[in-house]
Amino acid sequence: xxxxxxxxxxxxxxxxxxxxxxxxxxxxxxxxxxxxxxxxxxxxxxxxxxxxxxxxxxxxxxxxxxxxxxxxxxxxxxxxxxxxxxxxxxxxxxxxxxxxxxxxxxxxxxxxxxxxxxxxxxxxxxxxxxxxxxxxxxxxxxxxxxxxxxxxxxxxxxxxxxxxxxxxxxxxxxxxxxxxxxxxxxxxxxxxxxxxxxxxxxxxxxxxxxxxxxxx
Numbered sequence: 001x002x003x004x005x006x007x008x009x010x011x012x013x014x015x016x017x018x019x020x021x022x023x024x025x026x027x028x029x030x031x032x033x034x035x036x037x038x039x040x041x042x043x044x045x046x047x048x049x050x051x052x053x054x055x056x057x058x059x060x061x062x063x064x065x066x067x068x069x070x071x072x073x074x075x076x077x078x079x080x081x082x083x084x085x086x087x088x089x090x091x092x093x094x095x096x097x098x099x100x101x102x103x104x105x106x107x108x109x110x111x112x113x114x115x116x117x118x119x120x121x122x123x124x125x126x127x128x129x130x131x132x133x134x135x136x137x138x139x140x141x142x143x144x145x146x147x148x149x150x151x152x153x154x155x156x157x158x159x160x161x162x163x164x165x166x167x168x169x170x171x172x173x174x175x176x177x178x179x180x181x182x183x184x185x186x187x188x189x190x191x192x193x194x195x196x197x198x199x200x201x202x203x204x205x206x207x208x209x210x211x212x213x214x215x216x
Contacts (some may be wrong), residue, residue, distance in 0.1 A: 043067030
């Protein structure tokens with residue numbers, strides 16, 4: 001299903017620093033395709049606001065009091081799995097970013113991103129894409145201490161697995177993939193687990209990066 005290019009995307013801002021939220025709010029409000037539907041100072045507030053405002057995208061900080069961004073991501077997606085959660089992080093938060101991606105976040109930005117890049121990433125997330133800051137992408141891939149991902153020639157994916165992986169690479173959630181392919185969400189989950197094992201990755205973002213590099 002193609003996103004409606006004319007729709008205004010609702011954005012929930014989550015950060016424990018009031019000044020950061022104010023800056024983000026001004027930036028988002030200046031984009032005619034986006035609107036701020038709420039602001040939260042911690043993960044607990046974010047979960048409550050997400051339930052009442054139904055955002056298209058949540059711009060999520062990770063280190064916050066009361067409830068951190070990883071726990072908030074997990075809680076929001078448990079209630080509204082189609083919500084697109086975009087992590088806003090510092091370069092040093094690699095482990096936390098991995099946890100957030102494993103919890104279901106679709107991508108991440110660095111806090112020193114250019115304003116235009118941030119807005120583009122929010123729009124991309126709303127449109128079903130996977131925004132990844134290239135400065136962090138390499139650090140999140142399996143490192144030298146992990147088994148090297150198999151080369152393309154060593155991976156024998158079935159036609160269905162390739163279809164699923166391509167949709168994972170586009171940022172679709174399991175429920176959306178099931179709808180696109182006319183199969184059950186349980187079947188999609190099984191395919192995703194098999195794909196991860198075959199290509200040697202542990203999360204959807206690494207799978208998306210692998211798909212970008214190996215699927216024509």
